[in-house]
Amino acid sequence: MRISLEGLTFAYDSRPVLEGLSLDLEDGEILALVGPNGSGKSTLLRNIAGILKPASGAIYLDFKALGEFTPRELARLLGAVEQERQVGFDFTVRELVELGRLPHLGRLERLGPKGREAVRRALELTHIAEFAERRISTLSGGERQRAFLAIALAQEPKALLLDEPTTHLDINYQLEIMEIIRERARAGLTVIMALHDLNLAAHYADWMALLHCGRLLALGKPEEVLTPERIKEAFGVEVAVERSHWTGTPQIQLLPQIRKVLTSSGPKEREDAEG
Amino acid sequence: MSKGLIFVILAGLALASLLGATAVGAVTIPLGKSLALIFRPDGSLQSAIVREIRLPRALLGFAIGLALALAGATLQGLFRNPLADPYILGIAGGATTGAAIVISLGWSGPLTLPLGAFLGGLLAASLVYRLAKRARGTSPFSLILAGVALGAAFASITSFIIFLTAGDRRLSEILFWAMGSLGRASWSYLWALLPVAFLGMIVLLLRARELNALALGEEGAQHLGLEPERFKRVLLAVTTLLTSTAVAFAGTIGFVGLITPHIVRLILGPDHRFLLPASALAGGIFLIWADAAARTVLRPAELPLGIITALVGAPFFLYLLRTRPGGEMR
Numbered sequence: 240m241r242i243s244l245e246g247l248t249f250a251y252d253s254r255p256v257l258e259g260l261s262l263d264l265e266d267g268e269i270l271a272l273v274g275p276n277g278s279g280k281s282t283l284l285r286n287i288a289g290i291l292k293p294a295s296g297a298i299y300l301d302f303k304a305l306g307e308f309t310p311r312e313l314a315r316l317l318g319a320v321e322q323e324r325q326v327g328f329d330f331t332v333r334e335l336v337e338l339g340r341l342p343h344l345g346r347l348e349r350l351g352p353k354g355r356e357a358v359r360r361a362l363e364l365t366h367i368a369e370f371a372e373r374r375i376s377t378l379s380g381g382e383r384q385r386a387f388l389a390i391a392l393a394q395e396p397k398a399l400l401l402d403e404p405t406t407h408l409d410i411n412y413q414l415e416i417m418e419i420i421r422e423r424a425r426a427g428l429t430v431i432m433a434l435h436d437l438n439l440a441a442h443y444a445d446w447m448a449l450l451h452c453g454r455l456l457a458l459g460k461p462e463e464v465l466t467p468e469r470i471k472e473a474f475g476v477e478v479a480v481e482r483s484h485w486t487g488t489p490q491i492q493l494l495p496q497i498r499k500v501l502t503s504s505g506p507k508e509r510e511d512a513e514g
Numbered sequence: 515m516s517k518g519l520i521f522v523i524l525a526g527l528a529l530a531s532l533l534g535a536t537a538v539g540a541v542t543i544p545l546g547k548s549l550a551l552i553f554r555p556d557g558s559l560q561s562a563i564v565r566e567i568r569l570p571r572a573l574l575g576f577a578i579g580l581a582l583a584l585a586g587a588t589l590q591g592l593f594r595n596p597l598a599d600p601y602i603l604g605i606a607g608g609a610t611t612g613a614a615i616v617i618s619l620g621w622s623g624p625l626t627l628p629l630g631a632f633l634g635g636l637l638a639a640s641l642v643y644r645l646a647k648r649a650r651g652t653s654p655f656s657l658i659l660a661g662v663a664l665g666a667a668f669a670s671i672t673s674f675i676i677f678l679t680a681g682d683r684r685l686s687e688i689l690f691w692a693m694g695s696l697g698r699a700s701w702s703y704l705w706a707l708l709p710v711a712f713l714g715m716i717v718l719l720l721r722a723r724e725l726n727a728l729a730l731g732e733e734g735a736q737h738l739g740l741e742p743e744r745f746k747r748v749l750l751a752v753t754t755l756l757t758s759t760a761v762a763f764a765g766t767i768g769f770v771g772l773i774t775p776h777i778v779r780l781i782l783g784p785d786h787r788f789l790l791p792a793s794a795l796a797g798g799i800f801l802i803w804a805d806a807a808a809r810t811v812l813r814p815a816e817l818p819l820g821i822i823t824a825l826v827g828a829p830f831f832l833y834l835l836r837t838r839p840g841g842e843m844r
Contacts, residue, residue: 290736314739321737327594327729328784338727342739346720390730394738 240316240397240429241265242287246296249279249286249453256282257453259296264446269421269430271444271461273437275474278450280433281322284400287431288319300398314342318391319400320384322433326375332386333371336361339393361392365419381412388419399423401432405439417443441465441488449473465489517788520781524795528576531802535572536564538806540814571699575805576798577711578696578764579774581756583797584711586771587778587790588718588753591725592746593646597658597834599772600757604664606768608638609754609761611668614675614688622687624706631758638664639754643746694765694820696805703763714756715794721749722786729784766820769827770797770804776834 242264249257257279264270272280285291287298289305298305300316308316318339326335339361340354350358362368365385375383384404391399399420405413413436421443424430434440440447441461449457449464451473457464462482470478470491479492536552537545543560551564582600589598600606612634616626645660672692679685690698724745727735732742760767774797775789782788801819804826808817 285733288737290733309739310736310741311739314737317737319737321731321733324731324734327731328591328596328779330726330729330784334726334783334785335730338723338730338738341723341727344723346723391737 241299241301242398242429242431243299243302244287244296245299247283247286247293247298248295249282249291250294255294255453257286257293260455261296262446262448262455262458264429264431266429267424267427268445269424269432269443270446270448271440272431272433272448272450273435273440273464274450274456277452278473279453280450281402282453283450284319284321284402284431284433288317288400289313311342314394314396316397317400318394318396318398320387320391320402320404322402322406324387329374329376331372331374332367332378332389333358333362335375335386336371336389336393339390342394357393357395361389364392364423365389366415379412381408381415384408384412384416385419388416392423396428398429398431401430403433403435406435413439437465437470438490441490442483442486462489465491517782521788521792521795524792524799528795528799531799532569532572532576535575535802535806536568539563539568539809540816566701567699570701570704571696571805572802573704574699574707574763575696575801577704577707578760578767579770579797579799579801579804580794581707581711581714581760581797582767582771583774583793583800584715584718584790585753585756585760586797587775587786587793588725588749589771590775591728591786591789592749592753593657594729594731595657596776597772597831598661599769600753601665601766601768602658602772602831603642603661604638604668605635605642605661605754605757606761606766607665607668607672608641609635609758610692610766611672611675612637612758613762614672617684617687618675618679620684622684624702628706628710628759628762631762632755634668635754635758635761636751638668639750643750690765692766693818694767694823695808695816695818696764697816698763707759707763710755710759714752715791717752718749718790719787721745722790725749725786725790726784764819767801767823768820769823769831770801773827773830774800776830 244260244262247257247260248255260283272283274280282291286293289308289310336358337350340350340357343354362371365388367382367385367389370378370382375386378386388404401420404416404420408416417439420430420432444461447459447461447464448455449469456473457469465480467478467480470476477494479494480489481492483490533549533552534545537543537548541563543564547560548564551561552569555561555565586599589600589603590596609631612630612632613627616622616630642661642664646657676685676688679688724740727738727740728742735742775793778789778792778796782792804822805819808819808822811817
């Protein structure tokens with residue numbers, strides 16, 4: 240699905256959080272949103288998901304304005320997982336993934352063969368079919384995150400919106416989640432995800448948007464966005480950027496000791512914006 | 515054990531309890547005789563006891579247990595908080611105050627009483643909802659604390675009304691609320707209560723899947739195309755209606771709404787499509803037998819029903835507080 244933003248501006252109680260964002264994504268493209276805490280990544284995702292309403296500007300899904308969709312219609316197009324989701328009761332994985340069919344079902348309508356097939360596929364694509372009957376409290380963090388991804392995939396959406404899908408996960412799970420996401424993108428899903436880990440983002444993203452205080456500091460290919468100057472501007476630290484020997488993608492090197500030497504005028508402190 | 519079998523057992527138990535409870539009370543009537551009298555009245559005193567007192571009383575107990583357990587199960591799902599229940603959140607306290615005001619004004623009647631209770635309950639529910647919204651994302655205890663504080667405030671207003679009414683013949687009528695009893699059961703009460711309980715149950719059952727989705731949190735539910743703000747208000751209004759009607763007809767009967775959904779969840783899991791109807795049946799069964807105990811423990815005197823349910827419920831609540839500190843799972 241094509242996702243377009245035109246001059247998107249959002250404010251919490253008249254305090255601007257996003258200002259004049261524009262971008263265009265085609266079918267099957269992965270966009271990574273990066274930037275410091277409070278730079279507006281989650282807010283942007285919530286705007287695209289239709290949960291928050293922009294103050295001005297517009298969002299288009301396949302050239303149709305977001306406001307023209309009902310919440311149910313949106314849920315059939317967009318599968319989304321917010322940050323640090325907590326499940327209130329100890330459901331089984333299957334029960335949770337079946338919830339992904341809600342936007343397709345009438346109030347009294349049963350799951351049906353089409354729904355069961357979508358659930359089966361979602362469980363398979365996320366490699367959790369074997370513990371479909373287990374309760375969510377018995378899963379590890381990585382397994383739980385895949386279950387949440389499976390809920391979104393059971394919606395049979397045309398795009399995925401993911402907020403920090405790999406945070407707090409061990410590296411094996413981080414890779415597994417990212418591989419699943421890339422596979423779905425290759426199958427045609429447009430993906431927008433907020434990521435903390437710049438190097439992981441560089442490996443998997445087609446496009447990268449560096450946000451800082453609600454503004455788009457840079458938008459482009461990872462190698463265009465991840466430059467020492469831009470990182471310094473956004474995060475206020477000195478880094479070195481190298482090309483990965485193995486994948487050719489830009490990789491950030493933190494430079495803890497050298498930082499003091501390089502910034503002869505003294506380290507410039509930068510406070511994260513709130514929210 | 516399959517879920518279907520559990521429902522058959524629960525339904526059978528409910529029917530057996532309704533009929534069986536007619537044999538229990540101050541006057542001993544053998545079970546066989548009481549059953550025979552339900553279907554073939556013979557005009558005797560025993561026949562009147564069974565048909566005009568005990569059977570409506572068992573039905574009232576069942577309907578009130580059903581209403582409170584349903585309200586409890588729904589509130590727990592709504593607030594994603596296993597410690598929620600109509601009493602702990604102060605909704606029943608608001609309803610009691612509303613009923614007490616109606617009585618003290620001398621307006622007491624089969625329609626005005628539930629209406630007064632409903633208005634009081636609605637006020638409490640909207641207050642606790644607002645307080646809980648502000649507390650979102652913090653400890654589940656803030657909801658409980660808000661509810662307990664509200665409950666205490668309403669209890670003091672109720673006490674004040676009782677104080678003002680002291681010496682009046684209406685006093686005994688108000689005091690009845692403070693302790694909870696099915697002693698006023700009659701068929702006319704039932705015709706007012708049963709439709710409310712039935713309709714409330716239908717509305718809640720139709721929303722069971724959405725309650726499941728709410729377990730993912732407000733935002734998670736929104737990603738599934740739901741509008742939790744709207745839907746939560748509807749459910750809160752229905753639970754308040756169930757609670758207020760129960761309070762209006764039987765007074766303070768705590769902990770049924772808290773314990774029943776917990777025990778059912780342990781057996782059936784958290785899926786509200788099964789949890790809600792099973793809690794409703796189990797709550798009804800529990801209250802029939804709690805009332806039977808209230809009528810027989812100090813025979814021929816009758817204990818207030820609220821004493822029995824609190825005696826069972828309070829230790830259970832403390833146990834939950836200790837074993838589920840985060841309140842996140844189950």
